[in-house]
Amino acid sequence: MRWDIFCQIVDNYGDAGVCWRLARSLTSLHGQEVRIFCDDLPTLNLLASGVDPEIKRRIDIQTWEASHHNSRHPVETPDVVIEAFGCDLPERYLAGLLIAPKKPVIINLEYLSAEPWIAEFHGKPSPQAHGIPKYFFFPGFQANAGGLLIDPVPSEPFVSPTNIPASLKTSWKLLRPNTKRISVFCYPGAPLLKWLEDLGRLSENFDIVLTHGQLEQLQFSSGYPTQTITLPASIQLISIPFVSQDEYDWILSQCDFNIIRGEDSFVRAQLAGKPFIWHIYPQKDHAHEVKLAAFLDLYLEDTSQELKHAVIAAMTWAMPSQWIQSIDAWSAHSKAWRADLLKNQADGGLAARLMGFVA
Structure with a gap:
């Protein structure tokens, strides 16, 4: 089948990350033809760099504007159109679908959530005035939701410590032996400097791997954007x-x-089988707090009270000294959670469930 995925980037990388991972799953695992129309090609191309050229070659990446010309080519009508995260289709593209001899199925791919109500809305029709069938598709952890994007599952050769990507070789040489490592990729607004200062008071060494732009964010939030941040040795x-x-x-x-x-990093952190803090995108109406609580209800369902308190504290940016004593139990839980996730998504997860739903 031919699939058109429309992606408007709101959260810098997360939206593009989900669309790219879905496209590669559909092509490499299910042999589908996929085009992505994106309003921020530089970001999408950066995320897709370093991928097996054979996988990249199969995915047709186009600018958002390129979709406007398709009204003149009704022959190229896709079988499935995906509106990622509720973005609206360009008017001229939709006009092309309306005059096409064969109508596609439109899927409104929603954000991932662990909230129980999504199962009731997942797969339900969304009647449109234009008459083209459209459905809600909710990714989720539950068996009766849309599943998770699990491809590629981190395999032993892939996660080998010796398999250092070329772009990281210089940075990785700076890591100290027998030192705990923490990677950081969060939004402005997180109390990161205070968090790191608290971490520095613990009797242990930590190497903090800051993703692109985080150091500048940290310097800016410290109030000394041009000065070096001083932290304990x-x-x-x-x-x-x-x-x-x-x-x-x-x-x-x-x-x-x-x-x-x-969203993409949220799932990948779980598949890494390590403890993590999900810095959920803050929303004005506090909807993110409900979403985080729903995930934690599921994530911590079978854990001890002590671990529940520690993880909830960590996820809501309590200082590390308040919960670090539970880190070993959390690490064990992370491995067990990863195994459960893979078992629950053994049908192939979101890409496979989407294929089955469309069929």
Whole structure:
């Protein structure tokens, strides 16, 4: 089948990350033809860099504007159109679908959520005035939701510590032996400097792997944007260049703890099987707090009260000294959670469920 995916980037990388991972799953695992129309090609291309050229060659990446010309080519009508995260289709593109001899199915691909109500709305029709069938598709953790994007599953050769991506070789040489590693990818607004200062008071060494732009964000939030940040000697900051999606997956697997943001990184942190803080995108109406609580209800369902308190404290930016004593139990739980996730998504997860739904 031919698939058109429309992606408007709101959260810098997360939206593009999901669309790219879905496209590569559909092509490499299911042999589908996929075009992505994106309003921020530089970001999408950065995420897709470093991928097997054979995978990239199969995906037709186009500018958002390029979709406007398709009204003159009704022959190229796709079988499935995906509106990622509720973005509206360009009017001229939609006009082309209306005059096409064969109508596609339109899928409104929603944001991932662990909230129980999504199962009731997943797969339901969304009647449109134009008459082209459209459906809601909700990714989720539950068996009766749309599943997770699990491809590629981090394998032993992939996560090998010796398999250092070329772009990270210089940074990785700075890591100290027998030192805990924490990767950081969060939004402005997180109390990161205070968090690192607290970490520096613990009797342990930490190497902090800062993703592209985090050091500048940290300097700016410290109020001294042009000065070097001074932290205890036990804390070493290592700033890395912008990396592709696969290289970031590798980083998550090599760290003992990960601070992540955005939907794609959220799933990858869980598949890395390590403790993590999900810095969920803050929304004015506090909807993000409900979303985080729903995930934690699921994530911590079978854990001890002590671990529940520790993880909830960590996820809501309590200082590390308040919960670090539970880190070993959290690490064990992270591995068990990863195994459960893979078992629950054994049908192939989101891409496979989408294929089955469309069929």
